[in-house]
Amino acid sequence: MTLLSESPSPSAIAQAADAPVLAVEGLHVAYGSTAALHGVSLDVRAGETVALIGANGAGKSTILRAISGLLKARSGTIVWNGKAIANLPADRIVAAGIAHCPEERHVWPNMTVQENIALGAYLCRSREEVQRRIGMAFHRFPRLRERSRQMAGTLSGGEQQMLAIARALMSEPRLLMLDEPSLGLSPKMADEVFDVVRSVNGHGVTVLLVEQNIHNALGVASRAYVVKTGRITASRPSAELRGDPDLLRAYLGG
Amino acid sequence: MDLFPQFLANGLVMGVFYALSALGLTLIFGLMRVVNFAHGEFYMLGGVSGWFVTNHLGLDFFSGLIVVAAFMAAVGWLVDRFLIERVRGQGEEPGILLTIGLSIFLVNGTLLLVGPAPMKVAGAMAEGPLFFGPIAVTKLRLLAVAVGIALIVGAHLLIRRTRLGAAMRATFQDPMAASLAGIRTGHVYAATFALGCTLAALSGMLLASIYSAQASVGGLISLKSFVVVILGGMGSFAGAIAGGLLLGVAEAMWGGYVSMGMVDVIGFVLVILILLFRPQGLFSIRTERA
Ligand SMILES: Nc1ncnc2c1ncn2[C@@H]1O[C@H](COP(=O)(O)OP(=O)(O)O)[C@@H](O)[C@H]1O
Numbered sequence: 001m002t003l004l005s006e007s008p009s010p011s012a013i014a015q016a017a018d019a020p021v022l023a024v025e026g027l028h029v030a031y032g033s034t035a036a037l038h039g040v041s042l043d044v045r046a047g048e049t050v051a052l053i054g055a056n057g058a059g060k061s062t063i064l065r066a067i068s069g070l071l072k073a074r075s076g077t078i079v080w081n082g083k084a085i086a087n088l089p090a091d092r093i094v095a096a097g098i099a100h101c102p103e104e105r106h107v108w109p110n111m112t113v114q115e116n117i118a119l120g121a122y123l124c125r126s127r128e129e130v131q132r133r134i135g136m137a138f139h140r141f142p143r144l145r146e147r148s149r150q151m152a153g154t155l156s157g158g159e160q161q162m163l164a165i166a167r168a169l170m171s172e173p174r175l176l177m178l179d180e181p182s183l184g185l186s187p188k189m190a191d192e193v194f195d196v197v198r199s200v201n202g203h204g205v206t207v208l209l210v211e212q213n214i215h216n217a218l219g220v221a222s223r224a225y226v227v228k229t230g231r232i233t234a235s236r237p238s239a240e241l242r243g244d245p246d247l248l249r250a251y252l253g254g
Numbered sequence: 255m256d257l258f259p260q261f262l263a264n265g266l267v268m269g270v271f272y273a274l275s276a277l278g279l280t281l282i283f284g285l286m287r288v289v290n291f292a293h294g295e296f297y298m299l300g301g302v303s304g305w306f307v308t309n310h311l312g313l314d315f316f317s318g319l320i321v322v323a324a325f326m327a328a329v330g331w332l333v334d335r336f337l338i339e340r341v342r343g344q345g346e347e348p349g350i351l352l353t354i355g356l357s358i359f360l361v362n363g364t365l366l367l368v369g370p371a372p373m374k375v376a377g378a379m380a381e382g383p384l385f386f387g388p389i390a391v392t393k394l395r396l397l398a399v400a401v402g403i404a405l406i407v408g409a410h411l412l413i414r415r416t417r418l419g420a421a422m423r424a425t426f427q428d429p430m431a432a433s434l435a436g437i438r439t440g441h442v443y444a445a446t447f448a449l450g451c452t453l454a455a456l457s458g459m460l461l462a463s464i465y466s467a468q469a470s471v472g473g474l475i476s477l478k479s480f481v482v483v484i485l486g487g488m489g490s491f492a493g494a495i496a497g498g499l500l501l502g503v504a505e506a507m508w509g510g511y512v513s514m515g516m517v518d519v520i521g522f523v524l525v526i527l528i529l530l531f532r533p534q535g536l537f538s539i540r541t542e543r544a
Pocket residue numbers: 031034036054055056057058059060061062063
């Protein structure tokens with residue numbers, strides 16, 4: 001009835017405020033001739049923390065790689081803030097405000113901690129601005145400041161993870177994608193990493209998190225998508241999944 | 255016996271050019287994993303185009319050097335974007351075949367254009383010798399060595415101190431992480447290849463101002479550059495310099511005391527010794543990276 005009215009209805013306004021910042025639709029990705037994703041659709045709203053959970057090899061990392069431009073989409077769309085970004089080169093994606101902190105950290109081993117952090121702001125041409133961001137990174141991660149002149153390859157796993165996150169944040173992203181940040185860390189170190197994720201999210205950065213450790217994942221994320229053999233098989237609020245282990249087991253098939 | 259300082263000086267002079275040329279090769283190998291068999295042809299092209307700009311365009315030596323540097327950087331960039339790019343990430347063999355083919359093309363193209371005769375780059379300076387105690391060095395050699403050293407230092411500063419250099423090191427150590435930081439790795443590879451070609455070409459032009467350039471010299475230069483890179487350790491900046499000086503001095507000593515005719519063999523003897531006793535090179539790639 002209100003379809004033809006000139007001003008948008010209250011529900012349309014509410015929807016706009018609630019509209020996803022990131023919308024993935026029918027995403028197909030392949031490695032060579034082997035398909036890895038068969039039509040993945042998901043969306044993330046501004047300020048959310050959303051988790052992708054699922055067994056090893058399900059396709060979680062592949063989803064992140066396609067979003068960040070490391071992999072080409074065979075078909076499907078990726079819309080970020082209303083702009084189609086599928087198949088843009090990775091540097092354009094970073095510039096658009098999406099940072100991808102990859103699985104297994106991938107710090108530059110023979111560069112110092114400080115160099116690793118500084119290069120995270122590679123696209124920022126202002127020296128003072130880079131210095132300001134480095135200051136903020138060291139403020140957030142005091143342990144990295146202590147080790148700023150050390151080669152990144154000599155850090156412990158937990159420190160390398162912190163460094164990888166600090167580096168990803170140097171581009172001042174509005175969406176931070178984290179791939180298995182607690183992989184191989186002690187439970188205590190993992191807790192520290194998730195504290196960081198919460199605090200980053202608390203500062204208004206939207207987070208898309210891939211995590212093997214389901215309890216940690218559901219602890220920080222408000223919603224989770226279940227990924228299975230290249231497809232999304234469920235999307236549920238974390239609380240619902242947490243409260244129902246049987247449901248979770250059914251989705252994850254284990 | 256009193257000729258020893260003179261032989262040493264001659265060897266160090268040659269060593270600077272070997273180092274400069276090998277630096278280009280080791281950069282391309284270290285960063286791009288491309289074994290560039292056309293390296294000697296880029297060296298040769300540096301000499302030939304140096305001869306062309308100083309003799310036919312009438313440029314003075316230093317303007318010529320700059321023009322040749324810019325020209326060869328452009329050639330290197332285009333070769334990477336249009337040829338090397340196609341075999342990127344497919345292992346080393348396609349790159350080897352590609353650069354062997356490229357070297358054949360470049361030698362024969364040059365022979366067709368300028369013929370096989372030696373071509374001398376018009377020098378920047380008179381040939382008169384300078385004496386340092388028992389050592390005599392021509393002014394021309396001294397100048398060429400000074401330029402060579404300046405280029406080595408310049409390349410070092412480029413890699414260590416500039417934004418492009420940081421992008422090169424990041425791409426070398428972890429290309430995926432480099433992409434995710436917003437580094438356009440395709441451009442970094444092209445810039446590295448251009449830099450490697452330019453260093454080889456300038457080494458060729460400097461030496462062609464002392465001796466002469468010849469279309470067919472590339473094969474031997476490629477071999478010697480590989481010798482230097484193996485001596486110093488694949489991909490090592492410091493190793494290329496040490497290896498270059500070592501080869502230069504060893505050749506000068508061999509030529510001075512043993513036999514002038516067999517000088518080009520000495521590099522291979524050194525490589526065999528290194529491979530037997532220290533296969534990772536004098537400078538391991540673990541301890542010193544480009
Ligand atoms: N570099 C690659 N080359 C070929 N196949 C790959 C590559 N990376 C992942 N795959 C395949 O794609 C599928 C999804 O992998 P991935 O996205 O890494 O899963 P997850 O992150 O959920 O463990 C798996 O079948 C895996 O074997």
